[in-house]
Amino acid sequence: MAKDIDNTEEMENIVLVDDEGKEVEFVHLATIDYEDDWFIFVQPVELGDLEDDEMFIFKIESDSEGNDIFVPVEDEDLIEKVYAEFVKEYEHGCDCGCEDCDCEGECDGDCDCGCEDCDCDKD
Numbered sequence: 001m002a003k004d005i006d007n008t009e010e011m012e013n014i015v016l017v018d019d020e021g022k023e024v025e026f027v028h029l030a031t032i033d034y035e036d037d038w039f040i041f042v043q044p045v046e047l048g049d050l051e052d053d054e055m056f057i058f059k060i061e062s063d064s065e066g067n068d069i070f071v072p073v074e075d076e077d078l079i080e081k082v083y084a085e086f087v088k089e090y091e092h093g094c095d096c097g098c099e100d101c102d103c104e105g106e107c108d109g110d111c112d113c114g115c116e117d118c119d120c121d122k123d
Helices: 076-091
Strands: 013-017 023-034 037-044 056-062 068-072
Touching: 023 076, 037 076, 056 076
Parallel strands: none
Antiparallel strands: 013 023, 023 037, 037 056, 056 068
């Protein structure tokens, strides 16, 4: 098992089947909602030629039977937008949504917005 991005929950590895029918084990890094679509971020357990900070982004869709299928995101613009949302939600810790918060997801620990939902300056 691996930890999720904020290290608060245990995450299970998932096994996906590639186009050639080969099973590949991935670490589930995150699942996010972006503009009413769901995206999953995964990294192969065996990195091979990948760097340890590289990951795959799939859009979660449904097949004709209602089962989840993971469709690779190939649109570079969409990849950048979804990745920016991932960074905002998982790497910087502030997602209070307060209008007075000026850290814009890149919190330095003292945004001073005063929002009770903000955890920027809490240990």
